[in-house]
Amino acid sequence: MDPIETKYNEERMRELPHNDEAEQSLLGIIMLNNECFEDIADIVLPSYFYVPANGKIFEAIRVLIAQDSVVDPITINNYFEKNKSLQQSNIKNYLIELVNSVITTSAAVDYAKIIYDLYVRRQLILIGENIIYDATNKFGSNIAGSEQIEVAESKLYELATSNVQDNCLSFFEISNKAIKTIENAFKSDNKLAGITTGFIDLDRKLGGLNRSDLIILAGRPSMGKTALATNIAFKVALENLLGRENSGKVAFFSLEMSAEQLVVRILSQECEIPFERIRKGEFKNEHFEKIASMTKKIQSIPLFIDDTPALTVASLRTRARKLKRQKGLDLIVIDYLQLLVGDNNKRNDNRVQEISGITRALKALAKELDIPIIALSQLSRAVEVRDDKRPQLADLRESGSIEQDADVVMFVFREEYYLDRAPPAENNSEYQKWVEKAQNVRNKAEVIIAKQRNGPIGKVELFFNGQYTKFDNLGENRQSN
Numbered sequence: 001m002d003p004i005e006t007k008y009n010e011e012r013m014r015e016l017p018h019n020d021e022a023e024q025s026l027l028g029i030i031m032l033n034n035e036c037f038e039d040i041a042d043i044v045l046p047s048y049f050y051v052p053a054n055g056k057i058f059e060a061i062r063v064l065i066a067q068d069s070v071v072d073p074i075t076i077n078n079y080f081e082k083n084k085s086l087q088q089s090n091i092k093n094y095l096i097e098l099v100n101s102v103i104t105t106s107a108a109v110d111y112a113k114i115i116y117d118l119y120v121r122r123q124l125i126l127i128g129e130n131i132i133y134d135a136t137n138k139f140g141s142n143i144a145g146s147e148q149i150e151v152a153e154s155k156l157y158e159l160a161t162s163n164v165q166d167n168c169l170s171f172f173e174i175s176n177k178a179i180k181t182i183e184n185a186f187k188s189d190n191k192l193a194g195i196t197t198g199f200i201d202l203d204r205k206l207g208g209l210n211r212s213d214l215i216i217l218a219g220r221p222s223m224g225k226t227a228l229a230t231n232i233a234f235k236v237a238l239e240n241l242l243g244r245e246n247s248g249k250v251a252f253f254s255l256e257m258s259a260e261q262l263v264v265r266i267l268s269q270e271c272e273i274p275f276e277r278i279r280k281g282e283f284k285n286e287h288f289e290k291i292a293s294m295t296k297k298i299q300s301i302p303l304f305i306d307d308t309p310a311l312t313v314a315s316l317r318t319r320a321r322k323l324k325r326q327k328g329l330d331l332i333v334i335d336y337l338q339l340l341v342g343d344n345n346k347r348n349d350n351r352v353q354e355i356s357g358i359t360r361a362l363k364a365l366a367k368e369l370d371i372p373i374i375a376l377s378q379l380s381r382a383v384e385v386r387d388d389k390r391p392q393l394a395d396l397r398e399s400g401s402i403e404q405d406a407d408v409v410m411f412v413f414r415e416e417y418y419l420d421r422a423p424p425a426e427n428n429s430e431y432q433k434w435v436e437k438a439q440n441v442r443n444k445a446e447v448i449i450a451k452q453r454n455g456p457i458g459k460v461e462l463f464f465n466g467q468y469t470k471f472d473n474l475g476e477n478r479q480s481n
Helices: 005-014 020-032 034-040 052-066 073-084 091-102 106-136 147-158 171-187 200-206 226-239 259-271 273-278 286-299 311-326 350-369 380-384 413-420 433-441 474-480
Strands: 214-217 251-256 304-308 331-335 374-379 408-413 444-452 458-465 470-471
Touching: 020 034, 020 052, 020 091, 020 106, 034 052, 034 106, 052 073, 052 091, 106 147, 147 311, 200 444, 200 458, 200 470, 214 226, 214 259, 214 350, 226 251, 226 259, 226 304, 226 331, 226 374, 251 259, 251 273, 259 286, 259 444, 311 350, 331 350, 331 474, 350 374, 413 433, 413 444, 458 474, 470 474
Parallel strands: 214 374, 214 408, 251 304, 251 331, 331 374
Antiparallel strands: 408 444, 444 458, 458 470
16 A cells, blocks of 8 residues: 555544534524524535434424424424434433533524534545545546546535525515616616627617526527627627726637637737638738737737637536636637537537536526626528528527527528529529629628517627628618628
């Protein structure tokens, strides 16, 4: 046995921290004065007790109080006799001893906090021991060291948020929070309750990107969903840099495109120099100066890009929590949903089930961090075989619970793309109609809001410049059409 294993086994043999007196005193106080339970019910759970019998007694107390029953040694003993959940012949005597040992009933909350604190310490020890075990196990696991860090951080975060205090707020507290949101929207110049998308008509339809919302932005390839998501992320971060309201700090998880490519695309949009020319270096000196000047201007925007491929939901959750804690975070963009890996750390044979798990996890993360999350999604090929190629909710690829979990589902659609690829012959009677229709949709994109849990559905038109893959407000570019 090597020194590490010897030390590890010695550590596991030590007694975990606990306080029998605090546990016994709390149980005795509640049996003596049932009203004290309300003061500690949100601090302690049965699993927090070190002595299993004490935990079972506390669980019996919770059940009896929920039934509006009197809690004392007799009723608890009767509960155990009926349920046979604690096989101890002297349990009644133990319960009486607990009541008789009470000195004061005013310390219930203090005892509850001691119990919770010691529970946390025990869990920290166990988590630490599991970290040591996973890291030093000769036979090892297939989990890489970096992934073990993510697992450990996830467990620590769960422990940090395990206390059940303040989970249930009074209507008074909630209404105060709601009125502040309403007041902010009223005072806002653009009358938004959420974060601006940077597009006037879209903001008007959505009321901005609202906290805790999961927003699905879907489209077929070449429709511009990545470009639109990039435009929104950049606008939100730029507005924040300029100190404007309804803005924020943004995390962009790019699972398909590299971070460098994403930045080059943003520079192409803002400098209005074609992406391909920048990528190939086919531009003049004045263009380079323009790019350098724009880079200096925007390099401090609070836009954080993570281009880790095949990212797991657990890793994304860990990184988002860390970013929120260290730098602040107001919006997450994920490009795209189908490239995420579920929490089981591997691709699932049942992709519909896996995607459903991913969307549920993203919705939970949006609520936990109290920020909107935009997740891009692919659409099935069923769109291509229809005459009207405008997407529908049923076209969501591997949809599962995407529609159910999402608060907003939006589709990006550009009819121009399809018309340009299917022109009739010039001698065809339909040619003139095609020319007129193509001219009418030139540089136009539709954002179809197919679902909005707290608002109307409908369509918003935007200007789209394919040369720079840039979206803009349509009204500002009508003369360009």
